Amino acid sequence: MGQKIEVMVVDDEPTVGERLKDYLQKKDMVVETFTDSQAAIERLTEKRFDVVITDLKMSGPTGLDVLVFVKNEHLATQVIIITGYATIEAARGAEVVGAMDFITKPFEMKDMYKLVLKGAKKARR
């Protein structure tokens, strides 16, 4: 996979983006993080990512909005949805819209890493 994998993380809890950024950068990926989903959507109009990781429940545009936007802009970009236990049902709807997978918080970093790798492979196929 010649070029570095490009990942966007959208979560209104700053810790999620910060820690994922630390972790995935160490795995030689390029990571951009957003706590404001509107800003994330704006960024998506400028740049194409291999994988977008987004929280489902956010004020402003929700994770579903981000997902729909991504799929309209760049169909190949893979989306991983982060959910809490309470919202797992809502996340199932996301699958229909084209989310690649979802993961519930708290999760293990290495599980997320595996998902991102899988997503990047799909995105570049």
Add this chain to the structure above:
Amino acid sequence: MTWLHYLFPRRRQQYAVEALRAKHDRFRDLLDNNNRVLELIADAGEKLGGEYLFDRQYLIDLDLELAEACRAVVRNLAEMSGDGYPRLRQALERTRAAVRASLESRPVRGAGPLVVEIGDLRTELTSLVGEKMARLGEIRGRLDLPVPDGFVITACAFDRLVRDRGLAERIAALDGRLEDSAQSAAGIISAITEGGVPTEVRKAIKRSLAGYGRDASFAVRSSALGEDGEQSFAGLHTTTLNVRPDDLFDAYRQSVASLFGASALEYRREHALPVAEAAMAVGCQVMVPAVASGVLYTVDPVTPEADGIVVTACLGLGVLVVEGRSAVDRFVVSRTPPHAVTGRQVAQKSEMVVALPDGSVESNQVPEAQRDKPAVSDEILAALARSALKIERHMRSPQDVEWAVDAEGRIWILQARPLRIDPRRTRGAEDLGEAIRHHPVLMRGAGVVACRGIGAGEVFVVGSGEMAEGFEPGNVLVAGFASPSLSRLVSMASAVITDVGAAAGHFATIAREYRVPAIVDTGEATRTLRTGMAVTVDAEENIVYEGVVEQLLRYGLLRGDRYEEAPEFRVLRRMLRHVVPLNLYDPSSAAFVPERCSTYHDIIRFAHEKAVMELGEVRGLDLGRGGEHVRRLDLGIPMDLVLIDIGGGLAAEGTGPIVDLDQVTSRPLRAVLDGLTTPGVWDTNPAGMDLEGFMSSATRSSSLMLPGAVAVEHNVAIVSRDYVNLNLRLGYHFNVLDCHLGERPGDSYILFRFVGGVTDLTRRTRRAALLSGILEHYGFVVNQKGDLVVGRLTGPSADVIGQRLQMAGRLIGYSRQLDIRLRDDAVVHRLAEGFVQGCYDIDGM
């Protein structure tokens, strides 16, 4: 109802069994919730290892679930005991309040010591003594580096002072308004500096001062809560040097007042730290008669990748270095032993600050001959480097260390705090590949990471049963299994690796508390790694390299996964300090009371212990009489046992008043009895001739043994299909075995409790040591105090629990013969080994 019982003894018997059954139902519910709490604790502990990503919602849920499960435990015990422990509810609410406060980042102190001696400082006391002093305590206590004697006037003393002066409201008001805050802060400052120190605080300080003599002098240092932790507050609070005992109260008030200085308040505002939560602890340490002092950075903040420790030094006290007032020496020392000096700028030093006998400090002229000489020798610099790297390794981040050297060349650590390195100045992982390639991989992907991080050092392998003598701080601790007895070494290790063990286990929990990189359950570490090998443990990628990979270590130090700096991580850490630690060990101690329960773990331990005892209390049953659910067991050994069946513990069909082993359907009791009746275990010829009759009658628990006793004491087992509560009074031994076989492995446990004996305390204690040794060998977590032994085993599979129960049965029979034989400590060792190998013949040992 009651009189009916007297008329109809059978119905009375029935009713008592019903009551017992109801009690047991409560007990089952208590157990379920007890296990739920333990699961939550283990789970939360794992989250601290850095492998997980969690958010604030997780913390909120954790608090709720813990509170709910603990409440159920306490409620069940209350129902079992007829509200026997009302204070436990208070302990629960107290603990909940503390957990909630840490979740909301509110400080909670309550009543605590006003003064703590330096020698007693621990990290756990951070919320009382501040980060700065807590860290000095660690450096002195754990790393064994010289830190000046003294004491800390705690945050509780601060609270007292604020209350005495009636300042709380005025302080809180500082958060609200900006316009006249300078004026009102000045008012608070003068109220502190001009008012007296509260009498109790004064008394406590005087008590500490009594140890030092009238001509002692102290450095009085601010140690505000939060200072040097998440926020540095560098230079904003007051430190006074060379303070005589008579002036100490003044210096204390100055330090406290500096909390409300203009720049300190501004700093708080910028960092959104409420003044209402501010508190000042103050460290008072004996002055070091310094010939030279200075500051050391373990990493050069400007070029962090370079191999250089930066040392600045001046003659006399370190004031000149700290304040940057005058020309000082600057050295660069290699991080690699033998720590050669690689850079040297010796300044012309015209002034030096010295302490005067009258309790002041003065700037003096440096004698001509000394001006152009370095303030410290290369040997001192190398020794400084060694000490500082030891601190860095322990604290797991680059350090900023204040130090002093006395006339004897002894190095004193005055302060150490994390050195902030701008991440933009450090390179990423790109260059690591090349460096790593030269180091053979010894282990890869074996086991699970219990605590993320990178560490290196010489391997120290501890085999099973071996002592850990020869372990040096900084070693990589390699152990067969995660024995609790190795716990104290963990904090000193640079990394730990085990063959077996779980990421949720006790050992892993300790590793995480001290942030020691840990890999557990590798299955091979003790075979692959040998004592004395140098290795680098990458507990981020789960790889062990041969040799010390400096670049990887440096990477870990500067750039590695800084998960522990996330705010959620800090909050969880704080929360868990009110959840995980177990302070109530010894059920026979006067401290085993609800009032002493300060964590959820304490509360459930207390409740479980009491619930087991509650269950053993059989009220309203006539054990001699028998009845539908009450039987005598014929075991073919001289021991009587009354069985009370509360559900599925005995075969339903064809049981008369006396049952034999085959009719016992309680799985745990069957296992115990199988052990107890193992040939050779129940020595039929137990002791010396004169004691023989004594012992055998003792086991019959005859009333002859207890002259004047109203009731005949019986050996009783309360059983169901998956449960046994066995109460044995064999002679003067008092033995309780409580076991539940759960559906899932984590739900099963064995509690083994043994106390008493027929001989003198020395021999009884020896026997307790023997039992402890054997139980520990079989994986029990054991507490022994005097002649009391309490062993607990939780978690293994039903098969293992079954084997352990058999062992416990053998041990019960075996221990009966013991204490008369325990002439000396050496016998204890031989017998323990014999038992483990299946030899129960005491005389043959």
